[in-house]
Amino acid sequence: MSTVFNKQTSDGFTEASLRIPQGSLLATYLNQFNAIDFSTWEPAQYTVVKDFETTTPAFLTVVTRTIGTRLEELEEVFLCLQAQRDQDFEVCLVGHNIDEDRIARLSKLIDAQPEQLRNRIRFITITGEGRARPLNAGFAATRSDYAVILDDDDLVFDHWTEAFHMAAIEHPGSIIHCKVFDQLWEAYTMPDGTRRLAATDTPGTIWALDFDMAEQLAENHCPIMGLAFPLYPFRDMGVVFDETLSTTEDWDFLMRTALVCGVHNADAETSLYRLWQNADRSMTQHGVQEWTDNYIHILDKRASNPMLVSGDVLEPLLHTTNIERDSGIYLDLDSSRATIFDAQDAMLDTDMPPAKAQWLFPGFFTFPIPRNTIVYDCLDEYPDAVALGIWFGHCRTTTFRDITITCEDKNGNTWTKAVSEVETNGMQIAEDAIAFLKAGPWIKIPCISSQGEKACKVTLTFHFDRFVDDEVLEGTRIWLKAKNWLARRRRK
């Protein structure tokens, strides 16, 4: 089902039609008007609801942008596509600013693919600045209902297209969101010229979360290969990638499309985002200032436009700020991890045995507030260890209070560490308290005493609040405002 809007010429005849699928957020919004009694009104424009059959040759277009330097990775992308259980897709490979030699090498790689896949790959080349340009070119070349961006170094499981397809049948017109694992990888060129790609860490779940519109308004938590976009906003409504953005173009496009289509969570983990430890990625290719400028530009654009969101997104925003909203109650302690660092700050073991931990969640009116204890007593297995890192799983704003850190060496001698001695991505807000405002709170505890004794056991005790104190939040807001104001000033 779709809602069809007729564009009318000046003399009232239909000129063109815009089809809005029924599963989209915009159609839900517009259909509300059907419930209004228009009997006393004179109609000036007609809305007709009717079935329509899709006539596109494929359900999905996989848009892959490449600069032609990662042929081994791209061959692996094609391998993943070849292995898909649902083959109802085409591929649009967009070569961006590439010379004749690279074009030839990419063409050769395409020619080497099995016929079934090769016949569905289209290779286009474009020139011009910016990461958004090849995406607009790729989306413009689609011949499908949906498109997904798969960069030339990503990995997807065999049910990647299937999960998108099944969910799109149930929720036509919505963006489909699937979860993405992260994993550290390294790439080396071997003496014989081949490239060796190697995973170096356990797959992680930092992005394996449902799409949350309120959270997404603040920052992007969704790697692009986990999102299948319906193409009618791009084709018919002018929602295209912003080519003035040198970074964050995916977040900007996702949010502008989401505000038309809505997002359906498919509840499937279907891909793996490779975080290269020793190779360039967008995070390292662009400076902090560039990322900040683009972020502010997106916020400025959003501030000047009306925004369509459903009630369930609005409700929590009415009562809390976005940084308070995702509080300690979302702490997923089952996914907490620890690691060991040596004197060169290298990680010796990223998969330590689970801590002997007592996790207690405070109730809303629980007094006294329960105390948590975490014990790591296996440090003697790591002779080079100088620090213990603990990552506390998924959560954003929370506060750890009454923190005590006790270390013990193999002879039973103990000493304490002050909060000021630990490294953390939170803010120390008191002698024994840390407030965390960013996703994924972590601390790093030195394991060596001031006399040079090495701890074999570390005990951390604390209790945590769901929220960060208002004065801390207010202070942070003022700081952010000042930072943004300064950034704007610099930009002008």
Place this chain on the structure above:
Amino acid sequence: MEQTSLHIQAITYNDNVDALMRSCESFANALRRVQADKNLFLQVSFTYGDASETPTLTDKDIAAMQACFHDIADFSYTFFDENTGFGGGHNRLAQGIDDGWLLIINPDIVVAPSFFHHMMDKALSSNTVGIVEARQTPIEHPKDYDPETGQTSWASGACMLIQAALFARLEGFDTDTFYMYCEDVDLSWRMRQQGYAVLYQPAAPAFHPKHLSSHARWSATEAEAHYSALSNLLMAYKWSNDKRLEELLALYATGQQAAWTEALNEYEHRKAAGTLPKRLDEEQKIATFIHGEYTHHRFGM
């Protein structure tokens, strides 16, 4: 370069025919690429052994697969009419093969066009190469290897290229001891005992359709838990690691998991019946048992 022969074989068990077809297409394509570029193989065969209760493939499916390989390999299909297990099925298919290379794969493995280029580069790099293992993708196995030479402790049976004569000489997988799990580790270690190298080829990705739990971890089925528990005991016994054996026996005696109790009972039964395997590597030169794994792992899963 002297041409050789290649025998590719997989054991199916109630597998999806579309998945098998995707696998066939990828192998046929990779074979055409390597033959066009290097003309390495004088003869190539591709064989499915079916251990399902009823035949997985219809005559039409078989015809489609024969057509897929028509210009590049002899395709054949054997319905065993019994569940041979992984090792038993492969041993049966490999009977009589004692030349060239034997590629053992899971039936749903899909490979890239350059697969045989990279695998054979490694295989032909020395006369002492016994096994070459492909890199599984999208979830790479965490097993460690030497980044320069590719040397590794053992190779996974999901996709391993073996000198066929050595496989025959070693009498294939030890199906008297193992039904499921660890037969590939055991074969790799017996190969190394004979002085042959087991090499990992990271440049040759082989798509192995596996998924992770929502916490990004492997989740074993009941059967996997049972057979891996038993195989762990039998590996410790066969490869003469009494310390590991005692640890496992003590752990399984706690009965915390049903699979542990079942494995313990089966082990005791075999011990009483005198059917435990002959012990190997008593000087512990080959076998490695590290944190419950059979070699060092680069990361946990």
